[in-house]
Amino acid sequence: MQIYNTLTRQKEEFAPREPGKVAMYVCGPTTYNFIHLGNARPLVFFDTVRRYLQYKGYKVKYIQNFTDIDDKIINRAREEGEDPIRLAKRYVEEYYRDADALNVMRADVHPKVSEHLDDIVGMVKTLVDKGYAYVVDGDVYYNISRFRGYGKLSGRSLEDMQAGARVEVDRRKKHPMDFALWKAAKEGEPSWTSPWGAGRPGWHIECSAMSVKYLGNNFDIHGGGFDLIFPHHENEIAQTEAATGQPFARYWMHNGFITINQEKMSKSLGNFFLVREILDKFPPEIVRFFLLSTHYRSPLDFDDEKLSAAGRGLERVKNCLRALEEAVKTNPRPGVSNEDKALIDGLSEKVSRFNDAMDDDFNTALAVGILFDAVAEINAYLHGAAREGGAGMEALGRALEVIKTFNSVLGLFKTDRAGGIILEAQSGADSALVEGLIDIIINMRQEARARKDYAMADSLRNQLGKLGIILEDTPKGVRWKKQG
């Protein structure tokens, strides 16, 4: 398996530090608002990485933090007149609602800054003691000039950065690019005690302290968005390697941006779409499918039209699944015919290509293409079986299994306890009553058709259609589904 490593700027063969086990850390959101689509991309992508590694048989330890102490949170809390810690906590809960909807698995640990002050202060102290950090008026700064490898992740030199520095230089810093490990408390801000007085952690130190705490000094994969390469991850490396004296994360992975009209989506530009808003209009599996349809390192342009085109594509997969489940119910014939054998072999080839695609730096776009190939092959088989002797039990079982396998990695559809794919999340209000009513209408329409009253039949179908209920007349009877 090959992984593109930002650190070396090339694909490398993946070999975890401990055979069979993978330790990974993904930078999570700062919780001062609902998450937007740009936040969702790394969530969904790295969740897929995790799922694939597990599918490959690795035991994965997956950590994703919440930044719940931060300037943006404090500012937001001030505007809302709410306690910052409470506000952050609220948005952590909201985060889970969105992430769960997108079928993102929970991390093994979701550490919060507010619960790791001891670890953070401990690491800052180590850096001060080792001479990598200095104290000025209760602030603690990292002295980047002391760290020889500074710039190795983002591929820039200290000189380049000094020339390009756009920020007003704080005269108290030894180097303009020195960054805060610890910020002295200001009036009215939450603060914690430390050897340097009351204050709070700088942004970068939390990930260093927490990742090392849960995964050790040199874990396998560290992930996040492209924009974290500099300064966040560069600084993490400087801090952690200086503190531990060992190399930090081994593979650095970064996902590309979501753009709107080819421009970066970001909170600062104000052109962002909340996951919550998008999920009001589209089912979550479409959003997830859309995110995985492009390679993770490429930019992905978002608009409603593209999402709905993706949804129309995903519908093919759903239809195939429905047809498959229906075929299984109509007592398939035992044994393995030549056609059955051809399908089973064809599907094995798809699985092998799917694995190859994912092995090549998690090429989910190619993997999705292979899913469609499998769907086309299954549909053609079902189509042929319909006019001949019927489908074979073993072939159908294999087809269902392959689609489920692909789904377990891509995480598009949620599954029930028995491992079955859930296609329609029926809301509680629906179910029995609605289904009963629809059956009554379908029967009325069938009677109309029987007496060739097509005007009535079509009218009933159209009216249901307006409510998002789609009827399909098949040789085996009428089938209905919800739109989307």
Added chain:
RNA sequence: GGCGACAUAGCCAAGUGGUAAGGCAGAGGACUGCAAAUCCUCCAUUCCCCAGUUCAAAUCUGGGUGUCGCCUCCA
């Protein structure tokens, strides 16, 4: 100003030396009362432009054009 990425059909998008996956949209046909779903067939002699390397390039090299990103909080 420094550094970097990308440019493939109407749209989205794989493919990084061997002769263009897949999806959406579209055209024709089968099935159907009509639809829908599904199946079959078609839909880029060509991969931003120019030059070069090679038996062979969308893929490598050089130059140009365009778009985007990072250098400041940001996934």
